Each structure stands twice: as C-alpha cells, then as structure tokens.
Amino acid sequence: MPSVDICFSPELLPLYDLRGKVAVVVDILRATSSIVTALANGVTHVFPVAELAECAALGQQHGCLTAAERDGRAAEGFDLGNSPFGYLPGGRLPVRGRAVAISTTNGTLALRRSLAADAVVVGAFLNLQAVADFAQAQQKDVVVVCAGWKGKFCLEDTVFGGALAERLAATFDVTSSDDTLAALHLWQQARPDLHAYLLQSSHVRRLNSLEANKDFDFCLRLDEYPTTLPVWQDDRLVAAG
Amino acid sequence: MPSVDICFSPELLPLYDLRGKVAVVVDILRATSSIVTALANGVTHVFPVAELAECAALGQQHGCLTAAERDGRAAEGFDLGNSPFGYLPGGRLPVRGRAVAISTTNGTLALRRSLAADAVVVGAFLNLQAVADFAQAQQKDVVVVCAGWKGKFCLEDTVFGGALAERLAATFDVTSSDDTLAALHLWQQARPDLHAYLLQSSHVRRLNSLEANKDFDFCLRLDEYPTTLPVWQDDRLVAAG
Numbered sequence: 001m002p003s004v005d006i007c008f009s010p011e012l013l014p015l016y017d018l019r020g021k022v023a024v025v026v027d028i029l030r031a032t033s034s035i036v037t038a039l040a041n042g043v044t045h046v047f048p049v050a051e052l053a054e055c056a057a058l059g060q061q062h063g064c065l066t067a068a069e070r071d072g073r074a075a076e077g078f079d080l081g082n083s084p085f086g087y088l089p090g091g092r093l094p095v096r097g098r099a100v101a102i103s104t105t106n107g108t109l110a111l112r113r114s115l116a117a118d119a120v121v122v123g124a125f126l127n128l129q130a131v132a133d134f135a136q137a138q139q140k141d142v143v144v145v146c147a148g149w150k151g152k153f154c155l156e157d158t159v160f161g162g163a164l165a166e167r168l169a170a171t172f173d174v175t176s177s178d179d180t181l182a183a184l185h186l187w188q189q190a191r192p193d194l195h196a197y198l199l200q201s202s203h204v205r206r207l208n209s210l211e212a213n214k215d216f217d218f219c220l221r222l223d224e225y226p227t228t229l230p231v232w233q234d235d236r237l238v239a240a241g
Numbered sequence: 242m243p244s245v246d247i248c249f250s251p252e253l254l255p256l257y258d259l260r261g262k263v264a265v266v267v268d269i270l271r272a273t274s275s276i277v278t279a280l281a282n283g284v285t286h287v288f289p290v291a292e293l294a295e296c297a298a299l300g301q302q303h304g305c306l307t308a309a310e311r312d313g314r315a316a317e318g319f320d321l322g323n324s325p326f327g328y329l330p331g332g333r334l335p336v337r338g339r340a341v342a343i344s345t346t347n348g349t350l351a352l353r354r355s356l357a358a359d360a361v362v363v364g365a366f367l368n369l370q371a372v373a374d375f376a377q378a379q380q381k382d383v384v385v386v387c388a389g390w391k392g393k394f395c396l397e398d399t400v401f402g403g404a405l406a407e408r409l410a411a412t413f414d415v416t417s418s419d420d421t422l423a424a425l426h427l428w429q430q431a432r433p434d435l436h437a438y439l440l441q442s443s444h445v446r447r448l449n450s451l452e453a454n455k456d457f458d459f460c461l462r463l464d465e466y467p468t469t470l471p472v473w474q475d476d477r478l479v480a481a482g
Contacts, residue, residue, distance in 0.1 A: 008394060012253070015393055151256045177393045178443055180445075185426075202418055
C-alpha cells in the first residue's frame with residue numbers, strides 16, 4: 001500500500017527521498033491557489049519564479065503576463081498581483097490563452113526542491129479532488145511538500161496535507177509517519193469551520209492586515225476546480241489532461 | 242509578553258534566532274526523560290554524546306558511568322542502556338554520586354545546536370512543571386527544540402511542546418506562531434489519554450516492538466520530578482539548584 005508523507009518545510013526535504021514518488025507542492029496562501037485558478041481559467045502555462053527581476057525578464061522575453069506583488073498590491077511594472085482574483089472573469093486583464101510568470105518565493109523554492117520526484121503537481125483546497133484522483137491513479141507514495149512561511153511550518157499548508165491524507169486513507173497508508181498523523185488530526189479539528197480555524201494562523205492574520213480577506217475566503221473553497229491539476233513539465237506548470 | 246515557539250526538528254533551528262532566549266531541548270523517547278530521571282536520582286552530571294566511541298572514551302578518561310544501547314539493550318561494554326529505569330532504585334548499578342555519559346544521537350544534536358540560547362535546559366513530561374517554573378522566572382522568549390526522529394517531526398516531542406505552552410499561556414504569547422498553535426491543538430487532543438494517543442506514533446510503535454512498553458509508560462508520567470531541571474553548564478548537564 002503506498003503511503004502519504006507530509007514534509008512541513010522545504011528545509012526538511014533533504015530528509016525525504018522523492019525518487020519514484022509523487023510530490024504535491026502546496027502554498028495555500030496564495031501561490032498554489034492562484035496557479036490552480038489561473039490554469040482553470042484558460043491560462044496556458046505558468047512559470048513560477050522566485051525573484052521579481054526574473055519575473056519581469058520572462059515577461060519581456062516570452063511575452064507572458066507577469067504576476068508579482070509588494071505589500072499586497074500588484075508590484076509596479078507587473079500586470080497582475082498574486083491574488084487568484086486576477087484570473088477570474090472580471091479581473092484586470094484577459095488571461096485566457098496567455099502564459100503567466102508568477103513570482104512566489106516560498107512556492108518556487110518548494111517546487112525546485114521537489115524535482116527528484118517522478119511527478120510534481122500543485123495542490124490547493126481548490127483542486128483537492130484533482131490531486132486525490134491523480135494520486136489514486138498513480139498508486140505511488142505521495143509526499144506533500146508544504147511551502148511554509150520563510151521555511152517554517154505553517155498551519156494552512158499542513159491542514160491541506162491532512163485533508164488530502166483523509167481522501168486517500170482508504171487505499172494509502174496514512175498512519176505510518178508522525179507528520180501525516182499530526183496533519184490528519186489538525187485537519188479533523190479544522191474541518192467543521194476551516195475559515196475560523198485558519199484565522200488563528202499568524203500568516204493569515206498578516207494577510208488580514210493587508211485587507212486580503214477576499215483572497216483568504218476564496219483560497220479555502222474546497223473543490224472549486226475538482227479536475228484542474230497543474231503538473232510540472234520541463235520548466236513550467238501546465239494543466240494535466 | 243514573551244513568546245513560546247516550537248521548533249519541530251533540529252534541521253529547522255537555523256530559522257530560529259536563539260539569542261536572548263531559553264531553549265528547552267526535548268527528546269521524550271527517551272534521552273531527555275532518562276537525563277531528568279538520572280539527575281533526580283542523584284547522578285551528579287550528564288555528558289550527552291552522539292557517538293558510542295565518544296561515550297566509551299568519557300567512561301575511560303573521566304571514570305563516569307556509560308549509557309548506550311543497540312537494539313533495545315545495553316550495548317556491549319557499557320554500564321547502562323538508555324532506559325530511565327537504569328537510574329531508579331533497583332537498577333543494575335548504583336548511580337548516586339556518579340557522572341554518566343549518555344549516548345543519544347538526536348538529543349545531542351538538538352542540544353549542540355541550541356547553545357546560542359541564553360539558557361539551555363532539558364524538558365520531559367517528567368519535569369514539565371520544573372521547565373514551566375524556570376521559564377516563568379526568566380520571562381524570556383522560549384523555544385522548544387524537538388529532537389525529532391532522524392531530523393523529522395515526531396509526535397511525542399511536539400505534544401510536550403503543546404503541554405508546556407499550555408502551562409505558560411497565562412503570561413506568555415502562545416498564539417503568534419503556527420508551530421505553537423499546532424502543538425497546543427495536538428496536546429489538547431492527546432491530553433485525555435496521552436498513552437493511547439502516542440501509541441499511534443511510528444516511533445512509539447518501534448519502541449513497542451522492542452518490548453520497551455515499560456519505558457514508554459514511565460516517560461509519559463506528568464510531573465514525576467516537578468523540581469528537577471537539567472541545565473547546560475560548560476560541557477555538561479547539571480541539576481539547577
């Protein structure tokens with residue numbers, strides 16, 4: 001029976017052997033939620049990048065849209081901020097048929113460190129079922145790679161790991177590692193009112209102070225895009241399928 | 242108001258600035274439980290060491306007792322195993338008035354990486370109140386350093402962190418970091434039946450397979466030694482006093 005492991009921080013990834021496994025990279029607030037939303041709304045592919053300069057360069061060289069923010073707003077000279085609402089109908093720019101370079105420090109680090117895996121996919125509450133279906137079909141060990149907050153444990157990514165473990169519990173071993181057990185327990189506490197539970201988190205409270213409550217609410221929607229699965233291919237994320 | 246942070250693995254310690262803080266090193270199964278038991282039962286001081294060879298050398302050079310194990314038994318050529326029962330009345334050797342070199346890989350790593358702190362103390366369920374009293378008296382930020390299991394998150398050390406955070410909650414900030422929030426939630430789930438809760442853990446199941454249930458039961462006793470506080474001094478742990 002394949003297993004589910006949850007790596008709480010990219011800093012701990014050297015302890016996990018990803019070869020032959022599926023890596024699920026998660027950065028709920030907001031990188032992976034935005035990437036899922038982008039691909040679900042017609043964006044052709046996403047380049048996740050760590051630095052603003054690299055983001056801008058991709059925009060100039062490849063003609064893709066650029067998404068980056070400073071202090072909660074679209075950074076100057078970039079097309080979009082890091083909110084998933086930038087990709088929804090009614091957003092600032094049409095995105096269908098375009099590629100996007102998205103600046104995300106924690107998310108990019110987690111992705112780049114996960115490339116030893118057989119498959120690297122992107123998870124969020126928005127596409128939880130798509131991730132679960134992919135894992136079921138692959139029947140390989142799964143490692144959820146939490147982007148965390150500046151390398152530290154964060155509650156929302158971990159709780160996502162617990163939610164995924166729960167969906168896989170019938171056909172995966174979800175009790176043989178303590179990180180998965182803890183994530184499952186935290187998810188079970190959070191599930192009755194995910195919104196209230198995650199409002200406790202320090203990261204979320206920072207978001208609140210930036211008046212990004214709308215993003216927060218959206219990123220917690222379960223299965224908004226139940227068939228959208230961003231997968232890593234060469235140097236970019238594309239929708240599987 | 243000083244804060245309580247919980248570092249889930251020595252691998253994450255570079256992300257925590259320990260200067261000016263109190264580090265509480267914890268390795269419930271079984272290093273720090275054994276160290277607390279040793280000092281509570283008349284051992285004068287403890288040298289925690291990572292390697293068996295170093296442990297043996299300390300025994301020869303300083304005439305201290307040596308404690309090390311392989312596969313759940315006292316390793317050949319060493320005086321004691323790693324069980325806390327070695328220090329209790331009725332143990333294999335008299336320990337009162339002796340120094341002990343204890344071999345513990347995870348625990349030693351956690352201790353050595355914590356030395357930037359203002360004070361480094363050793364915590365276990367056995368001396369939970371002693372640790373809480375010390376933190377209250379110091380009124381400095383506290384970082385619980387979980388020894389973990391080969392660098393990975395482990396449930397029993399984290400749950401200890403939650404128990405300590407709960408005892409300090411009236412006068413410390415225990416809600417500003419996600420690691421402390423998670424540890425508190427896990428402790429609250431575990432508290433009604435700590436024994437059953439931790440029996441789930443992979444590490445504990447390994448212990449069980451070595452027929453070390455007696456150690457496990459003992460290490461979960463709360464406040465067995467409510468005034469014994471091992472503190473790091475120069476190159477050793479001594480009882481604060």
